[in-house]
Amino acid sequence: MSQALIANELLAFLQQKLDVMDEVSAIQICATNFNEEDVAAAKLLLYTSLNKCDQMVSRRRDGTRKSIQDIITLLKETDSDDVPTFVARDLNKLPPVTFDHVDVTSLLKDIVIFKASLVDVQKRLDASQVTVADLRKELSDLRNTVTVTRSPSAFKVNVTLTCG
Known part of the structure; x- marks a missing residue:
């Protein structure tokens, strides 16, 4: 795992929760708890930290959900050793996860x-x-x-x- 620690609540949340929840629930939680600016900033930060800005797609309609999907896709497709560790500076910004959101099958x-x-x-x-x-x-x-x-x-x- 990379030693770099980068503060971003959305990316920290997704990095930790994608193993225990399905993508649909993760997108729903993120879309309701983070505003469009937070999502856009997180997406830019992730693509920049991975040197993949040239692959970043700009979203116009329903940009928030599609941008969250782009983030999830990039996190899943990238080797975890190449992804910096994202941390939450403000724990109150992290959305709560109820048992309804957890992938019980996993x-x-x-x-x-x-x-x-x-x-x-x-x-x-x-x-x-x-x-x-x-x-x-x-x-x-x-x-x-x-x-x-x-x-x-x-x-x-x-x-x-x-x-x-």
Whole structure:
């Protein structure tokens, strides 16, 4: 990810929320919470920061919604490492996102992936616990063997003393 931090509430919102909400909802939220000037400034800032001003399309009718769509398209088509990190200077400008706007399908997919990952981690933990138990038993057996071989009775040898 690029280290540049650029303050723009609209771009910060879209950069963070496009993973959890559908485009139609994102466009609707942005169109109702940001004015035309905010959208135009955000679009210009994004295209400028990516050195793609020559690709920027000027919108006349319904420019706000189409400009938001242009922003979303550019964010999705550009490698995330090439996009600067956008931050919100004024958190009060960020629109609220209710559960109605969240892409539940995406969240359910993530939950399924997390469950599978958790099962894998649990299997590895169980295998590790068995290995640790086996190693402890082996260590205990080795200690017992060492104790038996070092015991005084193990060194008693039937020696006959003869004086000659």
